[in-house]
Amino acid sequence: MTTEEVLDLEGLVEGAGGDEALAGRLLARFQQDLPARLEQLRTALATEDAEAAHRCAHSLKGSLATIRAHQAHEAAQRxxxxxxxxxxxxxxxxxxxxxxxAGRLGAAIEERLADSA
Incomplete structure (x- = not known):
């Protein structure tokens, strides 16, 4: 699977007003926060807390849409x-x-950040 299939970099940069540095910062911040957000979601599901699971998944879904991670966004939406x-x-x-x-997305983000370094 290619980076383009996992992450719409062109759409992300366009959404960031054409600012590639801002797009990179958004990706780096998302990458940093993702493990904790997934852990919060796992905990909510494990403790049978539907409201917390909904809040976590909903927030993650919005962030995934912002960075144009369509596959992960669809999974979060479901x-x-x-x-x-x-x-x-x-x-x-x-x-x-x-x-x-999220794993495929993380790899795509790492590739993007390495390319821009």
Missing amino acids: LDEAARQGALAAARRELPALEAA
């Missing part, structure tokens, strides 16, 4: 919808897809 409905078993079933997409 998990968010399930959590919002209180369907925690369904939300837990969506978690591996989100984690896999």
Whole structure:
């Protein structure tokens, strides 16, 4: 899978007003925050806290949309919808897809940040 399939860099830079440095900072910040955000989501699901799972997934979904990570965004959207409905078993079933997409995204971000260094 290519970086372009995981992360729409062109769209991200365009959304950042054409500022490639800002786009890079957004990606770096997202990369830094992602592990903690996924852990919060895992904890919410493990403790059967549908509201917290919904908040975590919803926030993550918005951030993924901002950085133009379409695959991960779609996975977060499915998990968010399930959590919002209180369907925690369904939300837990969506978690591996989100984690896999986040892993591919992390690799794409690392590649982008290395290229711009």
